[in-house]
Amino acid sequence: MNTLLEVRDLCKTYHKQSGWFSQRSVIAVQNINFTLAEGKTLAIVGETGSGKSTLAKLLVGIEKPDSGDILLAGQPVKISHYRQYNHVIRFIFQDAAKSLNPHQKIGQMLDDVLRFSTVLDPQQRKLKIRQTLKQLGLLDEHSEYYPHMFSGGQLQRVALARALILDPKLLILDEALTALDPSLRAQIVNLLLELQQKSGLAYLLITNHLRLVRHIADDLLVLHQGSALDYGNTAHVFANAGHDYSRKLINSAIT
């Protein structure tokens, strides 16, 4: 199994101004280590404020770590080279649907993504857009649609199309499945599982929805106050969590 992503001793502290002369620091994440192989799914769970979002921001280069390394296929990732790898790691948020520009047709939006990050010519871009829509169970005509013309489920697919059109190796889902209705969630989960099987896509699932984690994640990392408490094979962590906090979190979801 090829290691896709490796994170070593990642640390990040925020300094907040509190009052005129004093600063308060918040340790957002500290000494985080994990690896993620091609075609695998790692879930990162923890409560609000546990550092999940910070970790995601560090991985996509929106924030810079204070120390530690992020290695992508063995190569260290540098913020200054963000554009070089932003098509390898893609990101999808909870309100993915709302982040689409309401005045832009879907085809145009996807074309912009390709123009920004690839050297494809217009003809090739058109073909790529068509293939991607098809892959996500959407139609050619949908290129001409504006976001408001889609149902919630289709919009989620459009957001996935935008993330996947660059053939990333890793997709980070930040609470992207949590708020979905059950039948829609089941559809999207099936789609993600199928894509993973076909193209070896890896997922980093950031969530506090533990029931889903058990079904789709190979590995699980429990984050609490910026530190990793338990990390390992999902079934193993569910059965033998080492920390009280992890056990409490797991029990709240399954009992």
Next chain:
Amino acid sequence: MLLLDIKNLTIELKTPDGLIRAVDRVNLSLREGETRGLVGESGSGKSLIAKAIVGVLNKRWQVSADRFNWCGQDLLRLPYDQQRKVIGRDIAMIYQEPSRSLDPTAAILEQLEEAIPAHLLEGPWWKRSYLRRRKAIGLLHKVGVRDHQAVLQSYPYQLSEGVCQKIMIAMAIAKAPKLLIADEPTTALESTTQAQLFRLLASFNQLKGTSVLLISHELESIARYTQSLSVLYCGQLVEAGETASIIKQPYHPYTNALIKSVPEFQPNLQPKTPLYALPGSIPVLQHLPIGCRLGPRCPNARKECVKTPTLERLQNHYYSCHFPLIGKKDL
């Protein structure tokens, strides 16, 4: 005794093109001390029903019912003022987004004290403000907020979503309601806080005999806290009965899909295998299918389904489907 007994509740939106029927002839009842779950996807009409019960729908909506009884009294026949008085006294509602439902400009103490009705304070008038304060503190303790001093002086934005939610509950139980309606009370909360909240609601139910109507789009999160269940699809009641027997043997294809799509209810499902999913998505109100509204997505649909199925009953289990998932011999 039946606390709430609603028959054929219909809620329609007035539009320039005529009425759009968002909730279609739904039956709903609650016994004293009962905890009932109301589940359905977003847009299925759950919040409309809740709002119709507490009478807070605005003028764009038209509400009608063959029967709308509260403690044996038909509310829709009462004069408006009377209706408001009965509901205000007996029914309390907890909304989806706590931090937005609290007044951002007032301290918690003020908001909580305001929610305590005067008739629940027993004592001479000169002691009223002291009693009110005591009661406010007592309410916070009841919902599991121990640090009452700090919380009472805070403004909503200074508190976490979980604490705001508890304050909403404290305000809701301040008037000792007979029925507590919780509309997706946990969507904004973490899973540990969610569990706490449900346990809290269950404890009011057990200690005080308060009836609870628990609304959610996730069957799995409310199933273990409810005795009975009503399942909505697209504004229609598709199935109702005891929670345990519905989970064990759903009669309606939609309920069946809800249960099967959740890994938690499928202990034998191998990790990373496909989940059961109905094709397509919930239709918009402007383009409802003719007959059974699940028709276009239903794996069992046949030509009879272009006729709207009626609500059938088998013992305490109600369903509306021409081809329920039970052998005909049981009928």
